[in-house]
Amino acid sequence: MDRTAEERSNVVEELLRENGGWAVIDGGLATELESNGADIRDALWSSKCLFSCPKLIRKVHLDYLEAGASILITASYQATIQGFLSRGFSQEESEALLRKSVELAVEARDIYLQKCPQKRQILIAASVGSYGAYLADGSEYSGDYGECVTLETLKEFHRRRLEVLVEAGPDLIAFETIPNKIETQAYVELLEECKINIPAWFAFSSKDGVNIVSGDSLVECGSIADSCQNCVAIGINCTPPRFIHDLILSMTKITKKPILIYPNSGESYDPEKKEWVQSAGGSAEDFAPFVNIWHEAGASLIGGCCRTSPDTVRAISRALKGGA
Numbered sequence: 001m002d003r004t005a006e007e008r009s010n011v012v013e014e015l016l017r018e019n020g021g022w023a024v025i026d027g028g029l030a031t032e033l034e035s036n037g038a039d040i041r042d043a044l045w046s047s048k049c050l051f052s053c054p055k056l057i058r059k060v061h062l063d064y065l066e067a068g069a070s071i072l073i074t075a076s077y078q079a080t081i082q083g084f085l086s087r088g089f090s091q092e093e094s095e096a097l098l099r100k101s102v103e104l105a106v107e108a109r110d111i112y113l114q115k116c117p118q119k120r121q122i123l124i125a126a127s128v129g130s131y132g133a134y135l136a137d138g139s140e141y142s143g144d145y146g147e148c149v150t151l152e153t154l155k156e157f158h159r160r161r162l163e164v165l166v167e168a169g170p171d172l173i174a175f176e177t178i179p180n181k182i183e184t185q186a187y188v189e190l191l192e193e194c195k196i197n198i199p200a201w202f203a204f205s206s207k208d209g210v211n212i213v214s215g216d217s218l219v220e221c222g223s224i225a226d227s228c229q230n231c232v233a234i235g236i237n238c239t240p241p242r243f244i245h246d247l248i249l250s251m252t253k254i255t256k257k258p259i260l261i262y263p264n265s266g267e268s269y270d271p272e273k274k275e276w277v278q279s280a281g282g283s284a285e286d287f288a289p290f291v292n293i294w295h296e297a298g299a300s301l302i303g304g305c306c307r308t309s310p311d312t313v314r315a316i317s318r319a320l321k322g323g324a
């Protein structure tokens, strides 16, 4: 069903209203594909599955819907035209793979709704991972791109990718794991320059509970996102659960827009070994017991990132239904 521009811009608000003030985002996609047997130790990471095992992506999306998620994030986090071109795909094939990420989530939603007796609203958020994720050298967790990478470099890098994803018809764009201020600015300018007419959320990652991973200020980056017309929610993803509460409190001071959080399991990623390792003071335990505290602190969209699973999402959903 075609929505007007006005309706499109309110999809998140509408979902929150229908649902009584909260909504569940899905859990980690790449790591769940891995748990289902996919080998993603590759520079393309989960986007490799777009050509190697697309049906598995659809299955994992379905698992998350069945676990209670109302927002599916597509498998495009590390899917870039440049990345696919470097693997021998043509421009057309690369763009088709980007579109495929949205199509798979839409198919999962259709399948789920067909057999689901209680119709409910489900949104598809097209993931846009950072330039650092494409580099696959760990800079997605340092935000350090070196001096040669300018605002223009980043805009040029993301421009066509963003346009193709939007053309594929998701409900919104999910800018995820944003590591620094320059990339935040690039996204805001691109949304405007490309006249993107669907909403977007901005999710930053942090490794100290105060700033985003590059050391740039969350307050500053969050405020840049807040001033963007397309932006319908701001928050934190792929960050250890122990930092989430303080980060929510910081965000409540800079935005009136819905706050979203989808932490990882608390482990950290070793980019050389391409493995998740238990970090000091981290915890791989489920964070569901904290979900209602985070909701009370101001977060309304809650899910999980790397190393969380449909079980995590089921527990989040149960906690929010029972509490709050």
Ligand SMILES: [Zn+2]
Binding pocket: 028, 237, 238, 264, 305, 306
């Ligand atoms: Zn993650």
